[in-house]
Structures are given as structure tokens and as C-alpha cells.
Amino acid sequence: MKGHGRSYGAISVMNAIPCGIGSTIGIELTTDVEFSDSDTTTITLVDRPDVDTKLVRTCVKRTLESIDQEPIDYSLKVISEIPPSIGLKSSSSVCNATISAVLDALGERMEMLDVIRLGVRCARECNVTVTGSFDDACGCEYGGLVITDNKNDDIINRMRIPEYDVIICLPGSPPKEKIPKEKYTVLSDMFQAMIPSIESDYLNVLTENGRYIGRIIGDTSDLAKSALKAGALAAGVSGTGPAIAALTEKGKGKEIADRFCSNYILTRTR
Known part of the structure; x- marks a missing residue:
């Protein structure tokens, strides 16, 4: 079998x-x-x-x-x-x-x-x-x-959402350390406030989430800011990092990725 x-x-x-x-x-x-x-x-x-x-x-x-x-x-x-x-x-x-x-x-x-x-x-x-x-x-x-x-x-x-290119920027950080859950839960009210906006404004929520999580994990790479300046629609830490995920219009991912990230994976939403 x-x-x-x-x-x-x-x-x-x-x-x-x-x-x-x-x-x-x-x-x-x-x-x-x-x-x-x-x-x-x-x-x-x-x-x-x-x-x-x-x-x-x-x-x-x-x-x-x-x-x-x-x-x-x-x-x-x-x-x-x-x-x-x-x-x-x-x-x-x-x-x-x-x-x-x-x-x-x-x-x-x-x-x-x-x-x-x-x-x-x-x-x-x-x-x-x-x-x-x-x-x-x-x-x-x-x-x-x-x-x-x-x-x-x-x-x-x-x-369902429109199809986007997705840039996964790999900053070369060392393996992530386990951060106590309490470090995250102190931001509970801020995250609760974002919930009503997820459906209508998920791109902005993704970026804001990335900023909050980046502070918690000590991300100082500024890759998300660089992605936005380069033309990404949204960018931020994914999960508890260290990867930075950036969404761009379909077909523009490589052009934008090459402007701000030297080590990345290019894929798409599904």
C-alpha cells in the first residue's frame, strides 16, 4: 500500500x-x-x-x-x-x-x-x-x-483574495529563541483592536502585525520598511520570524524583491 x-x-x-x-x-x-x-x-x-x-x-x-x-x-x-x-x-x-x-x-x-x-x-x-x-x-x-x-x-x-506575488525575505538570522508567551499577550488589546479590520484591510493588518511582532522578537533588520518603500503592498514578520513576508501586485514580485532583499524566495498566494 x-x-x-x-x-x-x-x-x-x-x-x-x-x-x-x-x-x-x-x-x-x-x-x-x-x-x-x-x-x-x-x-x-x-x-x-x-x-x-x-x-x-x-x-x-x-x-x-x-x-x-x-x-x-x-x-x-x-x-x-x-x-x-x-x-x-x-x-x-x-x-x-x-x-x-x-x-x-x-x-x-x-x-x-x-x-x-x-x-x-x-x-x-x-x-x-x-x-x-x-x-x-x-x-x-x-x-x-x-x-x-x-x-x-x-x-x-x-x-478568496486576489492573486499576489509573495516575497519571503530570509535575513540570515540565527535560529529563533523561544520567547515567553507573556511577551505577546501583553499586546492583547492592540491585537483585539485589529480583528474587525482583517477582512476589509488585511494588507494593512499584515503590516501592523509585523511591526508589533518585530518589536517582540527584536527584529532590527528594517526589511519590512524597505519592502514597502520598494513598492510592496504589505510587509511584515511572519509567524514569530525571522522571515519577512511581502505581498506585491501579481508579476511585480521579482522586480521589487531585487530592490531591497539579497536572499529571498519568490512565490504566490493561493
């Missing part, structure tokens, strides 16, 4: 840590997972030899349990375009794709929202997220603009 699962990356519009409400926009960077039964369990994270396999092992285990399947030995391969641990929702994407691959291999079906919630539980179990990242997981799977209540793992709204 063989199965395949695919998910995508996403960028932050509003970080969910401060007040529990989060928002993301899906991007076209992919994660693919191949799963098959085997005589021994082997896990391959392509081009990521130093990344812990605990998250994917937990996703496989909990998926098998959810469909009343006995534990099995398996071969699993993860191939991802999403750089890990920089704020592009790589863990959520891996969870979604891994669970989908296991289900596909076993001929089982599960509602996508249930797949997402199962992945969120696995991420919490493995301590790779502060909030559970329900907003991230929904953004990876559904694309478009997603607004969620991460305290209850509920979707508040989903909507």
Missing part, C-alpha cells in the same frame, strides 16, 4: 498568540509526503537531516489510532519547499500532508477540518506550537485568507 499527501505553506496576517484570534494567507510552497507499509520503520526528511522526526511519527501514530488501525511498520518520506522554523507554517504543513498520506495509503477518508484538527493536536502534543496553530494549519490547507479562533479551533471566516 502506498499513499501521498500534499499541503502548502502560509504567511501570517495576524499572529494568534497575543489574543487567540489568528489569520493567515496561503502560499504556493509545497510539502509532499509519501507513505507506504514496510518491514521496518524508516523516516526520511529530504534535505533536513537535523530536523527531529517526532512530529511525523506522532502524526502517523495518532492517525492510525483515529481509524482503529493497529500500529504498523512503514516508510515515510517528506519533501518540502518550506524552510523550517522561520515562520512559514512548515510544521502545520507537514502535519496535514502526513495525515493525508496515511489515510490515502489505507484507503480511508476524513473530513479536511478533522484532518486539520488532528494535526493541531499532534503539534500540541509535540510542543512545536504555542497556540496549536489552528490558523496556520487552515491557511496551509485551504489557501486564501483565513481567520480563526485558536482557543476553540474554529474557523471564523474564509475568503
Whole structure:
């Protein structure tokens, strides 16, 4: 038996840590997972030899349990375009794709929202997220603009948006340090005030969110300001950084990126 699962990356519009409400926009960077039964369990994270396999092992285990399947030995391969641990929702994407691959291999079906919630539980179990990242997981799977209540793992709204080019600027920062949740939650009122504007003014919310989060994590790169000056429609820290995400009009991404960033990934919204 063989199965395949695919998910995508996403960028932050509003970080969910401060007040529990989060928002993301899906991007076209992919994660693919191949799963098959085997005589021994082997896990391959392509081009990521130093990344812990605990998250994917937990996703496989909990998926098998959810469909009343006995534990099995398996071969699993993860191939991802999403750089890990920089704020592009790589863990959520891996969870979604891994669970989908296991289900596909076993001929089982599960509602996508249930797949997402199962992945969120696995991420919490493995301590790779502060909030559970329900907003991230929904953004990876559904694309478009997603607004969620991460305290209850509920979707508040989903909507399609115009297609934008997305510049992911990689500032070359060292691995991010874990910042206490309290550093974020002191800004709860400021983030609550942005919630009503997400649907109608998500570009501005993305930029404002990036400014607030940048202060918390100590981002002094000024890349977001440079992106806006270069012609980006919105720019700011994604997740808890250090990546800076900038949205531009379709077709203008490379031209704008070359004006302000020497190390970047160019993709699109989805």
C-alpha cells in the first residue's frame, strides 16, 4: 500500500498568540509526503537531516489510532519547499500532508477540518506550537485568507483574495529563541483592536502585525520598511520570524524583491 499527501505553506496576517484570534494567507510552497507499509520503520526528511522526526511519527501514530488501525511498520518520506522554523507554517504543513498520506495509503477518508484538527493536536502534543496553530494549519490547507479562533479551533471566516506575488525575505538570522508567551499577550488589546479590520484591510493588518511582532522578537533588520518603500503592498514578520513576508501586485514580485532583499524566495498566494 502506498499513499501521498500534499499541503502548502502560509504567511501570517495576524499572529494568534497575543489574543487567540489568528489569520493567515496561503502560499504556493509545497510539502509532499509519501507513505507506504514496510518491514521496518524508516523516516526520511529530504534535505533536513537535523530536523527531529517526532512530529511525523506522532502524526502517523495518532492517525492510525483515529481509524482503529493497529500500529504498523512503514516508510515515510517528506519533501518540502518550506524552510523550517522561520515562520512559514512548515510544521502545520507537514502535519496535514502526513495525515493525508496515511489515510490515502489505507484507503480511508476524513473530513479536511478533522484532518486539520488532528494535526493541531499532534503539534500540541509535540510542543512545536504555542497556540496549536489552528490558523496556520487552515491557511496551509485551504489557501486564501483565513481567520480563526485558536482557543476553540474554529474557523471564523474564509475568503478568496486576489492573486499576489509573495516575497519571503530570509535575513540570515540565527535560529529563533523561544520567547515567553507573556511577551505577546501583553499586546492583547492592540491585537483585539485589529480583528474587525482583517477582512476589509488585511494588507494593512499584515503590516501592523509585523511591526508589533518585530518589536517582540527584536527584529532590527528594517526589511519590512524597505519592502514597502520598494513598492510592496504589505510587509511584515511572519509567524514569530525571522522571515519577512511581502505581498506585491501579481508579476511585480521579482522586480521589487531585487530592490531591497539579497536572499529571498519568490512565490504566490493561493
